[in-house]
Amino acid sequence: MTTGHDRFAAHELINRWWFNYDEGHLDVIERMLTEGCRTTSRTELGTHPREDFIRSDCSGTAAVMAWKRDHRRHSPYPLRHNAANVHVAAERGEELDVESYLFVTWIVDGKPALVSTGMVHWVLVRGPDGYRVREQHTVLDSITSAPFEDVEYVSGRMTSW
Numbered sequence: 001m002t003t004g005h006d007r008f009a010a011h012e013l014i015n016r017w018w019f020n021y022d023e024g025h026l027d028v029i030e031r032m033l034t035e036g037c038r039t040t041s042r043t044e045l046g047t048h049p050r051e052d053f054i055r056s057d058c059s060g061t062a063a064v065m066a067w068k069r070d071h072r073r074h075s076p077y078p079l080r081h082n083a084a085n086v087h088v089a090a091e092r093g094e095e096l097d098v099e100s101y102l103f104v105t106w107i108v109d110g111k112p113a114l115v116s117t118g119m120v121h122w123v124l125v126r127g128p129d130g131y132r133v134r135e136q137h138t139v140l141d142s143i144t145s146a147p148f149e150d151v152e153y154v155s156g157r158m159t160s161w
Contacts, residue, residue, distance in 0.1 A: 006131075010096050010124055011086050013131050018081035024072060030065050034125055034134045039064050043142040054140060079115070080105045089121075095134070098122040102138065117141045 013032065020028040038059045048054060053074070058064040082103040090097040100122070104115040123135035143151070 005088070005091055005096055005126065007088055007096075010088065010098055010131055013124060013133070014083050014086055014098065014100060014120075014122065017133070018083055021068070021072065022077075022079050022081055024077075026065065026069055026072065029068060030061065032133050033061050033064060034132045035061055037061060037064055037132075037134055037136075039067070039133075039136045039138075041138040041140070043140045045143060048140070048142045076106045078107055080112075083120070094126045096122075096124045096126070096131070098124060102140075 017029065017032060020026070036059070039056065040058075041054055041056045043051060043054060046055070053071070056067045056071070058067045082105070084101040084103055086098060086100040088096050089099045098121075100120050102116075102118045102120050104117070105112045106115050107113070118138055118140035120139075121135070121137040122133060124131040125134045
């Protein structure tokens with residue numbers, strides 16, 4: 001049975017989100033949100049030296065946009081957020097849960113350099129004008145890579161927002 005969800009439109013929304021965020025078109029981002037939206041961001045352990053700049057937990061369009069405007073204003077340009085391995089994890093009625101990796105770069109000495117990587121969980125809601133973001137939860141990587149079996153934090157990484 002098909003639910004009628006447009007997975008391409010969901011992917012398109014995520015790519016459009018990051019492009020407009022990086023370019024500072026925050027009016028476009030605001031129109032992509034539901035009224036009762038919630039966004040969070042953090043590192044997996046919450047102990048990064050810049051955790052105060054990274055961490056957020058905002059509900060409602062006004063609060064979400066106030067944080068995003070301040071965060072973008074104090075972030076570098078050019079800055080490039082790239083969504084990778086975007087996929088639908090679950091469908092519920094008019095909602096889609098979408099997961100993706102995040103790869104963020106900036107320019108150092110005339111060359112792209114890594115800023116961060118991470119994972120993003122999205123809850124998108126289908127409405128008459130297409131999908132909008134109800135939730136966006138970003139968890140940036142900050143732990144040192146090690147053999148998978150030795151990393152205690154892997155379990156439940158994206159479920160504790």
